[in-house]
Amino acid sequence: SYELSQPPxxxxxxxQTAIITCSGDKLGDKYAYWYQQKxxxxxxxxxxxxxxxxxxxxxxxxxxNSGNTATLTISGTQAMDEADYYCQAWDSSTAYVFGTGTIVxxx
Amino acid sequence: QVTLKESGPVLVKPTETLTLTCTVxxxxxxxxxxxxxWIRQPPGKALEWLxxxxxxxxxxxxxxxxxxLSISKDTSKSQVVLTMTNMDPVDTATYxxxxxxVLIGGNGFDIWGQGTIVxxxS
Numbered sequence: 302s303y304e305l306s307q308p309p310x311x312x313x314x315x316x317q318t319a320i321i322t323c324s325g326d327k328l329g330d331k332y333a334y335w336y337q338q339k340x341x342x343x344x345x346x347x348x349x350x351x352x353x354x355x356x357x358x359x360x361x362x363x364x365x366n367s368g369n370t371a372t373l374t375i376s377g378t379q380a381m382d383e384a385d386y387y388c389q390a391w392d393s394s395t396a397y398v399f400g401t402g403t404i405v406x407x408x
Numbered sequence: 409q410v411t412l413k414e415s416g417p418v419l420v421k422p423t424e425t426l427t428l429t430c431t432v433x434x435x436x437x438x439x440x441x442x443x444x445x446w447i448r449q450p451p452g453k454a455l456e457w458l459x460x461x462x463x464x465x466x467x468x469x470x471x472x473x474x475x476x477l478s479i480s481k482d483t484s485k486s487q488v489v490l491t492m493t494n495m496d497p498v499d500t501a502t503y504x505x506x507x508x509x510v511l512i513g514g515n516g517f518d519i520w521g522q523g524t525i526v527x528x529x530s
Contacts, residue, residue: 302472332515332516334512334513334515334516334517336455336517343504343520343521344455344504344506344517345520346512346517346518349512349513349516349518350512350513350516353512355512387454387455389455389516390515391515391516395471396470397445397460397468397515398457399447399454399455399457401454402454402455
């Protein structure tokens with residue numbers, strides 16, 4: 302079955318750049334999606350089709366996807382960005398797959 | 409405004425069957441550009457996809473849970489229903505329904521419900 306792996310946690314200082322990776326076999330051949338989930342809330346789509354932002358998502362969120370790794374970058378990280386982040390992809394054998402999740406802490 | 413809302417029992421006993429309903433508004437379940445999935449999240453753990461309902465009535469299930477899951481829809485009621493048999497305490501989780509849309513590539517979830525918490529305990 303298809304699996305996506307993420308680092309358990311990422312720490313970043315306010316104003317700095319946070320980079321969250323998502324690894325999966327030939328992930329670059331698929332579309333990657335990213336979701337932000339704050340405590341007690343439902344996930345929110347922040348990146349779709351590797352690098353596109355839905356309306357209302359700040360420009361400081363960006364994405365890329367190549368090879369076996371998709372990357373979510375948060376530029377100029379703010380305290381409000383502290384949350385769990387999940388990547389997700391679709392695979393023909395497994396259908397929808399979520400990553401293991403990354404806790405982003407803004408110190 | 410597009411919304412999805414989950415409903416169902418808060419507490420189920422081990423071995424019982426869980427039935428959850430996702431009521432959608434702002435779009436039709438017959439719309440070929442959209443579909444609805446069920447996704448769950450145990451306390452403190454990651455998201456896990458369970459099942460998907462396509463507009464053409466095709467269905468897709470998690471390989472690991474396929475034998476226990478059934479998804480259906482009632483277009484007239486704008487509802488997608490998930491049943492899960494033989495519930496176990498490890499199935500305790502928040503259960504979400506979420507929409508896919510071709511505008512975002514069709515393979516991601518643009519709108520999520522608020523989730524419903526299900527506890528499995530005797």
